Amino acid sequence: MSARTHRAALLAIGAVALAARLWGIGFGATQPLARPDEEFFALRAMGLFSHPYDALANGWPGGYASLLHALLRLERIFSLGDANLACALAVRPLSIYLPARALSAVFGAASILPVYGLARAWRSEGAGLFAAAAYAVNLLAVRDGHFAVTDAPLCFLVACCLWACARNALLAAGAFAGAALGIKYSAAPLVVPCAICAVLALRRGEPPLRAALLPTLVALLAFLLVTPSVLRDPAAFWSGVQSHAARYGASALPFYSGRVLPAAFGWTGFALGAAGLANRRALPAAAFALCVIALLAPLQIPYARYASPLLPPLAAGVGIALDALLRRNRIVAAALAAAALLPPALRTAQLDRLLSREDTRDLAARWLIREGRPVESFGGWAHVHALERGAQEACAGALPPHLRAPVPTLAGSSRPWGELVGKGATGWEALGNALVRPTLDDVADPEAELVVDGRAPADFVNLGPPAALDEVCWPEQARFSPGALGIRERFDAFFVPLDSFSGAIRPGPEVIVRRRVCGNSAGTRTR
Template sequence: MMRVRGGKAASSETARWERLILWGIVVLAVVLRAWGLSHQLPDKTYIEEDEFIYTALKYGSGDPNPHWFFHPPLYSYLLFALYGAYYLLGAAAGWFRGAEEFILQYLVDPSAFYIIARGLSVLLSVPAVLLLHRFGRNVCSPRVGLAACLLFAVMPLGVKYAHYGCTEPLLLCLVLAAAVCAARALQTGRVRPLLAAGAFAGAAMGTKYTGAFALALVAAAVPPPTRVSSWAALLGAFAAAGAAFLLVCPFPILAPQEFAANVSLLASQPLQVGEYSWQRIPNLYLEFARRHMPVGMTAPLAWISLAGTVFLWLRHRREDILVAALPTAFYLVIGRSRLFYDRYMLVCYPFFALAAAALLDAAAARAAGLLAPAAARPRRAAALLAAAAVALALGGAGASARLVRLMVLPETRFLAARWIEEHLPAEARILADDAPVPQTEESVRREQRLKEREPRQEFGYREKTGLYFDLQRRAARGRRGFDVTRILHPRGFHMLGGGRGYEEEWMTPERMKAQLESIDDYDYVLASSTGAYRYRAREILPERFRFLHDFYAGLAGRGTVVKVFRPEPSRSTGPEYTLYRVGEGR
């Protein structure tokens, strides 16, 4: 009887320590993600963050169709609910008297809207860590689950995108929820958790299309489909995924032509290794492992994660296949594409963390078997795993801290815009490269006329017209502004294997060229080193865009340098901006 009580007490003590360590990891994840949350505000740094916020606010007009399907709408619906609560609170407190004042606040100072979206990203890290622990505990062991949580909590890529209002944190939660349900289905043989896994996978697809890779978890959780019941369970789970997707994104049915037009353009971009902005993109199978993963999770953890994934396939337990299924499917498909953005791979990182923890645990158990007597081996193996995980986590935490430190430094483009606002005469005519120089009302009106006359030739980021421009002009009335013309750049091209080029900017190359050739119509030009570097090699540019090289190369001879805005270590970040006085100047 005493042994039973002692065993229960030891088990209870172990569970308490496990909970304590888990919540310590949660706190660490939240602190790393909340630090510097207001970075660069009130300026806008990440274009997709602004698109999500604008889309969510636009639902307030009464139209739930986003009319923009480069991303499915679940995340923007969630933001809309939060902004609705903020509006009701602000209306009750007298912060704004109606919907127009609410939107006007977004245009004058959008900080509150960004903090709400970014705060949601931080809060979503809590269920992500808890779900990863549950998944790791179920398919491996409690200590492997804790080690995976620690490694994932400090990964720089996860910390980076939790500092933005974007889809990735919600996507991670839904995919991990699908993984937990798939593990339960695998271990119990029951259909209900498998259907739940399919539903969570469908919701993940309704957040970001890469959520479709969660279906690999569903497939891995089904027994080998040799019996009719296995096929029925698999088809039922896929049907649940489709139903969940249509529930959160019903527009393939409600607006099929609009949805298909957006998605077909999106689908035409990947699935070939090609050129982007005239830079050759190498084979992404190597590029992800050699460059993106070492930056996103530190080099030691990246290599251990890849080795751990191979180890799981070789050990070949069904639980191991479940862990390795999603990153393997992702790697095989995305490795053949041109979509080299690091954020696309973030959905794999919890599974890579778990694969690394499983490999370290196996190595620790083998080492303990060689170094310790039989009675002490479990404790020694746990200590070795903890030491390895903490060592790797210290490297990740340091890399994440350095990343956040850079994110909170002022960007040179914003410093340039502030200097211009303070020192140049009002309504000066400025040709600006990417810096958010405040516009006059007439400048906003002219930009609106151009966009109405020359709409984009392809579906890119949705145009903002109507009420948005009306309120933008109202916001411009109350501030010191300038007659600003933006230097626009083609976003990308695909020209290999006979593929046609595509542009996502709303200006044609001819109008872009005319805009830059009329340099004497401006008083100042603000140019970035990024543009000069991008177009430095004239001979490799498409013929219709060689004028961009000529423009940047000829600036020094056509204008007088007024001020140079350079990044300074520990004080500012970003490319170098040069302000030239051209034409008559002021």
């Protein structure tokens, strides 16, 4: 295959990768909590308009919030203007989320380049193309590429670091490792491949300064450049690092090795990826993968996205294994390539198709807006977003016409919304928390005219049982169902199957709307 053909093939793979991540990117259009953690980073990015990053103690470095902050500044120039950003998030969430999700899609699609380079450095051009294709349609990588969270940028930096290691570019490897750690602490295992490459460089006779000391210094500088708040509050940084220890104490290895990675790659792709990492030249990446697995195995609260750093090296392993087979038996290699690439591609298309449909909570919100009655919304992370009338009126005056939108009316009046909105940029983060997350408390005896109940799957860990309601006084008025639940995560409040999409109708939890037919219906919230 000529160099021109290789470039054309890589460009086509990149186009597929980007399209897969952009399709369905507008999911949960009216729900600020459609993907948990998006609101966390958006609000921290807003907070940076008035104060330094202050979430180190929560276990999050500041790199991604700073990236979103820069994106918000660009949006203010081109689209948001002087709008109150907290109100924009609460009234029209996609005005904040969509550019950030698109950025994640770009990071995800761009990751095929270092994955390609990694497999090429280890094996050949053909291995690089196979690896790029495996990453382009990987279910978990595509899913992460839809979200305004850290995982897609993290995978890009992990892939770049491993590629630099494969090319013996130790300074670049250190820079990428430090930047990745500034995005998310789960990049810490990158110290292993960097250390292996440094040892190999020393054995080749390179001076210690160039082989180890300078790369370490570059990594430290990159980390501090990406998350400089560490220098301002080292105690909070260390407290946040220590907080990760609370997540351990169980065995999550069956979840990751038996469910997450096979769902991401398919069983054939997963097996090929592991086999490809047995290549001697892939030692640094194989050691990195083993280190990540060792950290994932004892987790007691496992999330599928925690396995994201494994995707670049495993995709490169797929490319290496397929290229090796291709040189021995083209027919067998073609069959295994189809078995490795087609199942995840099909599941990715099913995921994208599902995300492109209206969320159950969006449907419920439209129904409630049409009714125009005060509502109590509960269900924790599964709740339907609504705003008190005072909040709606205050935000209407703080948003330009193109950002205004109808929102279900939440019963009651809990805060001086006009005063909170009037604080401007200094109050965006606090206001956003109040607007986006006021209904996470369970309400045992709601006193609104309507109750909307978002119900997570029965085995979902992060929610208790729904509040009991007298069905005589609260008859069901409407129900919005996601269809078959498929295989879902027990801890993650992103209510979309991890696998088995065939029976799913739309994203979101089961949502039931009930109307009060007896007793008080004054529309005041019970606290």
